[in-house]
Amino acid sequence: MVNKEKLFILFVTGRSGAGLSTVLKILEDLGYETMDNVPVSLLLGFFNKINLGEEKISSKAIAVGLNIRTSSFDAINFIKDLESIKNIKKFKLETVFLDCDENTLSQRYTKTRRKHPLAKDSNLIDGIRVENEIIKPLREIANLVIDTSLMGVNDLRQLISGNYTLKDTNTIAIGIKSFAFPNGLPRESDLVFDVRFLKNPFYDVSLRSKTGRDSEVGKYIMTDPEYKSFFDNLSNMISRLLPLYKAEGKAYLTISIGCTGGQHRSVFVAEEIANSLISSDYKVEISHREL
Template identity: 35%
Template sequence: MTPDERPPAPTAPTPPDPRSPRTAPHGVPALEAAAHLPAPEATQVVIITGMSGAGRTRAAAELEDLGWYVIDNLPPTMLAPLVDMSKHGGGALRQFAAVVDVRGREFFDDLVHVVAQLRDQQVDYRMMFLDASDEVLVRRYEQVRRPHPLQGDGRLLDGITEERALLADIRKRADVVIDTSTLNVHDLGREVRAAITDGAEHALRVNVLSFGFKYGIPLDADHVADVRFLPNPYWVSELRHLSGRDEPVRDYVLGLDAAGTFIERYVHALEPVFAGYLGEEKRYVTLAVGCTGGKHRSVAISEEIGRLLRSQGHRVVVTARDLGKE
């Protein structure tokens, strides 16, 4: 074998340069080390829209209290630049909410297109639509003595009617619709928190709402349970002035055999329903539990249903819509 045919002499491997950007500490390859680094948090976006006077400002304030960055009366075309800025601007806006409504005039027409654009970009966004009945909206505007943004020279109801027509398609696209007709500011805050607060990615958010049939069935109920088959504590003199949140009434109602059987079977029956909702990307559900006046039976039953659903890992808010109306 000639010298030219001899294999080259083995050489010692060159130690990695610790200053090299392609070398991780302790000699771990950069790509392998990167796999152990925490992934950057995705930007979360909430679009708050809906009828004027339905509570958009209150909902935005609730998100601010939760630490979100909130922008009021934002032209929809500014949503995409804000998301892009969040991705490339050091993460200053990881959670922001934008109130988008008809005050933007012609800019509001771009909302449907912008929402489609966010969806195509796989942005983690949710649209929250605040609504209320025409009667309630009229009363609220009369109380504050302000004109509706679309009223012009016409009547207040004309502006409300025009706005409802403009928002019909947006309402259908909303991820969560909150009817504020019968909610006070505290109830609305609980509804917003239930829809927004952090939890498991696939957790279902459940609002258990007690009500009185004599005041009407809640408009936003996904399921309605009637507990008027139970004996009414109203006819027990020492319980009449109390509510279902008071221990004597709670013990009376939950001590009924029929109540225990109903609650157990009702919660069990909801298991495949909730699983189906999650499979269909529906993450918010309202269970309405009604009795005659919404004071005794429905309140006690709702609290117990909420307790059992929490034990199953669901995020639950229990609200008594008609408590105190009597």
């Protein structure tokens, strides 16, 4: 959560193609003054001028994007400058690192037909790997690492706005997501629960084409003798954890519920959890990745 008493500076960096431009646009929509491609060698001087009142900022937060394309980019020197900026008492500073797996980055570059900045005459994967070694020190010092491999724009918006909103809030926003384990865990998850032990409606031919949103599927799952005690315990645990996360300063929490196909059990349990939290006056958003 953003510190309201100091000028908040958020550096956004990471792998080329991992979503830097998208994140800066999201932050701009949140009210940040955004800067991109500012030569790294000029950053320390710029923030010293802000500290001395020689540069005026209209917002209470600045987001600065930089990656391997940025002029005079040098990870080690940048980290040294970060330490100097952190020592300025008027500022509160954090760094976000955007990560992404090689296959997804390769697909993104192929789809957009853009050239990776370090690919040059070598192949794309070589360029991606060279960049990864260069920027690795930034990943190690980041306050938040976001793997965007399986994230859509809405997922990214929820995560960024939840962690870096400028609005005063007295509650915690909760994202509930259902998913299928064979397709991988949602990377943005804070809590993950496996409901594959529950009775599977897939094996009832009359329910196979339906989803956990259909009442017949819900009734079927609730006939499982383990369901009620499981759901009561899960609901109670989440209810007890939420105030603790809020006290820690967390503004957004993603709870993911998984099963085999992501159609029946995970969808039903996710809907039930969301309904129980909505009645408790929490801001809740629900999504079903496989539907």
